[in-house]
Amino acid sequence: MNTKVAFTLAEVLITLGIIGVVAAMTLPALLNSTQHKELYVGLQKAYSIIQQAIQRMSYEEGLDITWDNYPNNTFAPVFKKYVKQFGACGQKDCLSAI
Template identity: 50%
Template sequence: MTKKAFTLAEVLITLGIIGIVAAMTLPTVINNARDRQFRAMFKKQYSIISQAFQMVYLERGEEIQFDDWKDMTQYVCQIGKKLKAPQSGLKCDEILAMTPGDSFEYHLNKTGNIKWHNNEKWFDAKKTPMHSNSGYWWMTFRLADGALINFNCSRYVFVDVNGYKNPNTVGRDIFYFILPENSSMPNFFRDGNDPIVRPNGCVGGIYSVELTRSNYQEDCRNGTGWGCSPMYILE
């Protein structure tokens, strides 16, 4: 009995189907691989920044009592020095030499153009174009590996693990943590009477979310993506 070979048409149809399936699945495979890389990068940056906080705390020998980064820009610059950040939106040498009555707003390095992402140039996991408080844009350091560290309002710190490169999306390459009051150890939640944290809360509205220890996992999977920060470090 002779075996019937595939016709050219059948071969082309099969190859076409394979191509369609590959085109549908390959982007997902690539994105998943990138996301795993971003998670590893965030864990690395979280560890590096935690060490910098600890080193500055040990040198100062005191807890930081202020509620907001704007009130402690000298502390921010000390952290930046420990991070060995080659670029910053702050002129830290001038800020560390400030005298009473001086203001950090007079010592911004706007010519270097190192700042947090412009409004609507970064996104949450739902593809919402994000805004942030422009008063904190320049409180940003760019590390040697290209990562951006931004000191935002109310002790929040934003991290973009691959800097200005895409996807610039919360929960993928953008994450947060906070430095709780009376603490030298970064965390993702506050202790005390208010267990809720609000990343990007200075802008609020659709640009923020209320996270607790009981809902951050759901937010990571199906929400804004801010909940991925504690999920990737604490679990």
């Protein structure tokens, strides 16, 4: 008697179906988490660049960053010298340039 122990086609298909359903339920949550983390890291990088530029600007200009020291839109031209990635993006994707 030669009996082989193996899974039937139906058992394999049911197992693959269950794995597919679990994967379909899990993937959107993983992708959303990844996109959230990517945005968070981009914002941290932008904040760090701005913070370092303001500290350098304050040190080199010898002034505290206050409204009194930079009246009437005079802050942006001075600030541009200290940030390489500076630009007015309006409605565009600002974080992709960083």
